[in-house]
Amino acid sequence: MATLQDVALTAGVSKTTVSRYLNKSIELPATTVARIDAAVAKHEYRPNLLARRFSTGKTEAIGLVIPEIREPFFAELASAVEDEADRHGYTIFISSTRSDRNRELAALDRLHDHHVDGLIMLTNTADNGTLARAIVKRKNLVLLDEDVPGVRVPKIFVENEEGAHCATRHLIDAGHRRIGFLGGPQGLMSSTERYVGFEHAMKAAGLEIDANLVRRGSFSPEFARNAVSDFVAMPRPPTGLFASSDYLAIGALLGLRQAGIELPGQMSFISFDDTPLGALLTPAITAIRQPIEALGRLGFQTLYALMNRKPVVPLTRLPVELIERQSVTKPRTRGKLI
């Protein structure tokens, strides 16, 4: 591998000159430029990235910390972040933490160790303060989609409450009165906000919330499956169901299929996220779409601004959107029950 020194010797200049020319921090007369260009070409010179990074202290890489790359929501997000990063000359490291706090902390350490210049973090387990304490010691960190309370870093979330309100309202408008709710873990901002949206929509419509039809506590499909099994075994099952994430929806749909419940005839169903899966199912699932692409791009742009010491918006809320498909209809039993 040719070094800067080799190029400099061939071009008859010093390596300082070559370095500064290649980094555009110097203007040179055409003849010198030509000599350097020729020398670079002759040696097929490519700068040694390890040396450059050591010298500048920059890695031109960022980390993306997500719970699980296999889940389509996070894979979509990773794709968007990667694309935007690539556009700015950055590469990304993806850490799948499997919702493991220690792996999240390890990712923060890698930031500290100059492994990466910045971090985009997306957690989905409630913090007892451990994560927050680790985060406040770090710079160049952006939180996406889920909050970590008590840290002052740029945050980009979606309109969870409004989305949940809209979803619930959609079921109500279709004529549903008994509506089940599947929520994520307690202590997570997005979980809470989605529940609040559900609650407000129900209250605004003058409907009681039946506590037996509300299940909160986990994002796992298993959790949703069990909850749904309970729902359909009730004397008066709900006619509509709102799963507050697609991952919950998977479990819920398996539970409904197992119980032989037909969608949307016997049960209307709406979800939150709108990953591509939903469109392929029968019936195609009506859902609140999170702007994953925008989340990823804005996430990188914000981190980029942060790394370059540009001013940054402390909190952004991105809008969500109702995507109507085929899983919500009028309740079949409406005439009988009301």
Add this chain to the structure above:
Amino acid sequence: MATLQDVALTAGVSKTTVSRYLNKSIELPATTVARIDAAVAKHEYRPNLLARRFSTGKTEAIGLVIPEIREPFFAELASAVEDEADRHGYTIFISSTRSDRNRELAALDRLHDHHVDGLIMLTNTADNGTLARAIVKRKNLVLLDEDVPGVRVPKIFVENEEGAHCATRHLIDAGHRRIGFLGGPQGLMSSTERYVGFEHAMKAAGLEIDANLVRRGSFSPEFARNAVSDFVAMPRPPTGLFASSDYLAIGALLGLRQAGIELPGQMSFISFDDTPLGALLTPAITAIRQPIEALGRLGFQTLYALMNRKPVVPLTRLPVELIERQSVTKPRTRGKLI
């Protein structure tokens, strides 16, 4: 940030000693060890990774080059590779190439530039020689799942032909005689092998292959959708369909739904890959399962051996497995047609 020098001064030794002690390349008496440990703790010393990498010329990172992280097959693979890499102290860069040859070449350049120590590559576009020429110039590269002809690097593939044979045989055993085949791009080893498996199974059963029921050329869902639309419009449509990848299956299923074809009653269906999606659909899709986890782990292990100049198996074929679900039954029209 404390440096090795700071620690050395505090411990009253030279930085050589601290470095060698921390890297376990020296044995020291207990008292000295204690002094160094205390100094490390006092300074909260963490080695500067950029300096270490520059010094050793190793990045302790590898690249994973795949067509698209959003596709579940590749996301699963990435997850397996990442896990195995993590276990060996390596981190991974993921490059989604979007099947773009230039992005594949760029990833190879990053290997050259010391961006990563090694590369696991998985391509899905036929090579005209460009990729092969770029690959032969590189070291520490492993090919996964798809061949690039003419390069001598370790390769790990699955039993494509056997899998396709098994899938076709499964339809034949269920009583199907008119079987449609959806294949990937021409010029790809996996495409060809899967077609050959189909062909052999048909011949072995004494069945003619109707050229109108064979469509090869792309892995895109759109392609499959169009092919299926043509199939169902034929006077005598096939009763069974073999999609040689899950991504094709998605398009095929959309096409079948659009045409109002009921599965498995009107059409038996089998796919190749068995990503988690298939289990969630109605009916759940019978498929040939690729050993994604094993592919990823063995891929990393092979690269690891390669990077450490250990002997490496030049070609490995991993077995596939038939996962029976609900999308294959006896042909409904069997009595009438035969």
Add this chain to the structure above:
DNA sequence: CTCGGTTAGTAAACCGGTTTACACGTGCAA
């Protein structure tokens, strides 16, 4: 007492860029 071997280290080179501070020559104005 001297030689050889072991223990416990160390000085300095090295990796290949980037960056700071400065030098030299030339032309133009005062």
Add this chain to the structure above:
DNA sequence: TTGCACGTGTAAACCGGTTTACTAACCGAG
């Protein structure tokens, strides 16, 4: 003729580890 600005560069420090080659001190054996 001096002085200054400007164009065209350069020498050397610097980043923080790793690694090579070496040494001083001490112990035991001959």
